[in-house]
Amino acid sequence: MSGHLIGTGLTKRYAGLVANDAVDIEVRPGEIVGLIGPNGAGKTTCFNCLTGAQKLTSGSITLDGKVITNLPASERAGMGMARTFQQAQLFKHLSVEENLLLGRHRHYGASALRAAIGLAGGAERKARDLVHSIAAQCGLTEVLVAPVGDLPFGTQRMVEVARAIVLEPTVLLVDEPGAGMDSTESAYFGALLARISRERDMSVLIIEHDVAMILSICDRIYVLNFGKLLAQGTPADIRANAEVRAAYFGSTVQEAAV
């Protein structure tokens, strides 16, 4: 089983500001791991470093035993690492179906030349079949032909996640999928993610502010605060940790732990 992502001593400095300070993080095969922390704690920076969108100041990253610290984002994606963005980054000139089909880029299997002279029919059909089945799983069948920019916000987020899943990743990094969803929607989303992770043997690293959702679906949780790792452990450990309560949960801990 693959999808084993390890970040060791991840450090990222912007001029004087230390966004990530020697963060150690590990996502084991098949695991769902949460990354939480107050706004500005460095969660998204950590994500961007892991996926290659930003360069590390120091530290190292391995995926399934291979060092990927200096690989560009596209090559990491080619190795089976998919991600979504904090602000959904969809291809707004394209339809939902075309957005999802882009996830098949690395599995497409027909060269540009063959496609240009019209011989990519087989590859195109195969890609579409897979896209349609994943769209059905994510409840997107009805909107496949719609321009993606016309969709309601929550559906756009779902398209982004579906697009990442179409990549058939071994590890999926999801950045705040719940932003803009209400608590029922985000609970539904969490359950869906957990199911897909199980069915596809896909490990997941998820940033989320909806603590109830994180506690219910994650195997382990990391807590970041001011760029440093504050705590890690199972949902039960995190819930019991006094430091975490003080830094993060604040007065809502009773409500959040329900």
Place this chain on the structure above:
Amino acid sequence: MAPGVKNLKNAADRGVKLTGGPLMSGKRVEAGGVLILAIGLLVWPLVTPEVAHFYGSLSAIYALIGLSLVILVGWTGQISLGHAAFVGCGCYFGAKLLNNDVPLVLTVVLIGLIGAAISLILGIPSLRLRGVYFTIATLAFGAACQQYFFTRSEVRGIAADQVPRANLVGIQTTTDRGLYYAVLVVLAIALVLAYNTRRTDVGRVLFAIRDSEQAAAAMAIKIAPYKIGLFAASAALASIAGLFYGMLFQATPAPEQFSVLQSLFYLAMPVLGGAEALLGALVGGAFLAVGQPLVNLFDVRLFLMTSIALLLTLLSGFDGVTGALKAGRKAIADAVRGEPVRYGSFVPHEEHDHSPPRVHATVGESPPPVGSVVRVRIVPGVRP
């Protein structure tokens, strides 16, 4: 999990529907339109006087240049002010090859390759630049070609060289009508290649890169080869158009014909015809070619007429003529079905009520703690 969660549905399942109907999703309507257009393009020279054939050839040549710009501007959002220079390269080098008795088919291929090779010299260093910076690099390239490269005697010759009209396989090009058919064949092949590319992986990748390079990289897309490859294809098309341009006039025009100003003029084609549809290139090409003799009748400059047409197109908000046709088709589809409330192509409710819904929300009194999210649940419905 909270109770009731399993009943929650995605927006799509709640009955969100698309507008459309048979008129919008009609592949047959599109295929029929293209068929009629193709027959029209083939038949019209048989029933018109010879003077029209010259402008037909010129339209087809301009349409090739238009197509090269449609794929560049419409697909990648990049603007080139150096395309006239590629047309010039195709014209001058094409004349040399034809004068050395290279068959026309081979010349077309070779000129395409030469154009692509020249574009790499410009493209590899400058395609890292985005938006206006890339355009400025192409401006410099265009100006340099016109001022220094094309003026060299070994490129153009001292005065205009003769350009022979060779046969394209079986098609005699000695008459303007024959040349028109030859260019039409090349244009048709280019259109088919572009159409196939647009609707498969490469086309999607190009649009993805245009919309978000970061997200494209996250889809395992290597960006540079696609940008450089498309620019090379665009340059190849423009160069091939240049070859036929020389053949049409049977001479190598002066370098001023391939100036930066001319590039700007060419850019009117994707704007007037529409940059999102490939056939926009045909409309734009016909406008520039047929515009010249038409405006001569009224003794005004084509540049003036083009500027006015450009202004009107931009003010209309449509994506050129093809965009206006598409919008018209949509309007008819809506009129047939009754106009629904919609956001873009979405119809959230079937009723025809355009008044904004009222929202009532209650939020707790105490300020929320740092890092928490205030969630407001909106309950859609009608209160009597």
